[in-house]
Amino acid sequence: MHTKNPKRPQNRLQPAVCRACLFAKGAAQGRRPGGELLPLGIPAAQPRGLGGPDVQDPAPQPLTPGGGEVWLLSGAAQGHWTAGRPAGAMPVGGLLPLFSSPGGGGLGGGLGGGGGRKGSGPAAFRLTEKFVLLLVFSAFITLCFGAIFFLPDSSKLLSGVLFHSSPALQPPADHKPGPGARAEDAADGRARHREEGAPGDPAAALEDNLASIRENHERALREAKETLQKLPEEIQRDILLEKEKVARDQLRDRAVFRGLPRVDFLPPIGAISREPADPSIREKREKIKEMMKHAWNNYKRYAWGLNELKPISKEGHSSSLFGSIKGATIVDALDTLFIMQMKDEFEEAKEWVKQNLDFNVKAEVSVFEVNIRFVGGLLSAYYLSGEEIFRKKAVELGLKLLPAFHTPTGIPWALLNMKSGIGRNWPWASGGSSILAEFGTLHLEFIHLSHLSGNPVFAEKVTNIRTVLNNLEKPQGLYPNYLNPSSGQWGQYHVSVGGLGDSFYEYLLKSWLMSGKKDLEAKKMYFEAVQAIETHMIRKSNTGLTYIAEWKGGLLEHKMGHLTCFAGGMFALGADDAPPGMTQHYLQLGAEIARTCHESYNRTFVKLGPEAFRFDGGVEAIATRQNEKYYILRPEVVETYMYMWRLTHDPKYRRWAWEAVEALENHCRVNGGYSGLRDVYLSRESYDDVQQSFFLAETLKYLYLIFSDDDLLPLEHWIFNTEAHLLPVLCSDGKESEGNEQ
């Protein structure tokens, strides 16, 4: 946690390696508390020597103590100071005269107008001085990179120093992969993931590292050189231009927001259905509605307005994935409440959204999570209810996410500070890459944002992602999980239909379907990808269970994640449009994956499946590692049952779904709601004390649909986003398909 000192400006100072480049670009900027834009290389706080803000401030020693040093803060060190020196800070003043100033001016002072030392800008240096500076600077950078990459446990250093991540976003050591994300493991799972499997060739990895060090080094040098060549006036002009651009963008966004076009709300098709005729099915459906009530009432009682509920502690649970946006459970649950006809609850949720849902938050959010849960949830609530507030909030949030696309390629950052508009990637992601399942899971929502706002900008952003992907060479036709948003090159060659990859494939198929089958590019990309996946990643176990392995640089890790289980439903859903002669094949593949995932449930004590299960070392569909034995109320297996039921009406899918209901009731239900389990093979309960918001958005919704007639949310009219939020199919003219007058 950051210790906040209200007197200290909250600007985050960047590590030394980033300074020159960020400054030179004049692109990424920090803000003074008062809102004035500053290049990141310049500390927003005026050092005491320069008449800093407050003499009472216990804060750190001057940025230019004795007129010399500048302290660089690491994220963890922000706000923590020891004996006149920030913990984790390193002095660079002596090394970097550019940033120091005997008179207390330095570059920051010069630009900010506070320093006033004549000639303190770069132009004051003679050519030889510049050369020496350059040499010193480059030696310093080399030293930093050397230390970062070659010291033992460099990954920790990388995340702690280079990427400077907020502790709030760091995976706690004993926590499960983040609530959700098929773009999985926002928490520890991901980082471990990366280290665990990766067979790979160490020489190649070293070569990769060296190449990226060289590349970074050269870029930093180039940019430092450019900065040195600029006159202070030029730098100031760049800053002004950038400032104007930001202001222009903000104005444009506000205009869009104020002037939302009128849209005719079409009554949704099949949003409400009659009771199932069969009394035993009716009873089961009623039971699932009762589960929703139990989950909702407890959330309301103990955690109202917070993101999620801790059902054992009976208090709120906040996930760093949403920064300080609140109310994840409320927004995620809206459409489930609607289709279950829980009208009072829907109304109170709507009222909360109206009064309290606020996106003007400072902390960083996961762009992917906020998109699938909040944008998706709001869009879905709008399309079902026609309430304008949901459309307005969805567009407002969409606009807030746009700065994430501010990268050289337009591939968005994973994390975004919605206040400052500054983005970055997960520190653990291969070489600063963005994640396929994250940037590849925006398409559906963004197309609808353009549709509902009349602003093409959203659609343009996601169309560009496609273009970038289509211009890239794919190893064996497969899409690696990592893509660098600056270079536009793939990171590590890891491919997964589970965490980090999954919903990218799902969104290709659903883009095709949601476009009223007009988006041929999506269709082509989907079927080509699926074909490559089948060839290189789908295998059968000794006893004939079909599974989808993970592909790492040409080698297979024979493990399948709970997240991967969604693919059964996906294969079946795409079957109708498969290349000639393949429809039956894909339906069959969907059925086989469903069976394997059912086995992974059936082979546990609690009859709910583990996070990942393996097909090696003599086991099949069983988790062998302790850290893969948990179940966090995930939906993917019942999601696949839902599609298989709808598409085949084979009664076993209802049977299997009911087994899951019973297991949830027997093992996850507690007085205070529903909890995940730490070990599904244990006979005693091992609660993790979190009621994930997707339990209400997805797990209970899919279960309810399995025990409803098919005319509730017919698949030919509705697309479920990856969080099970509903988006109507758009016709060829970009309009929603006509509603009936139910």
Ligand code: DMJ
């Ligand atoms: C949900 O947030 C979404 O389904 C996402 O795509 C992946 N993971 C969780 C549920 O497991």
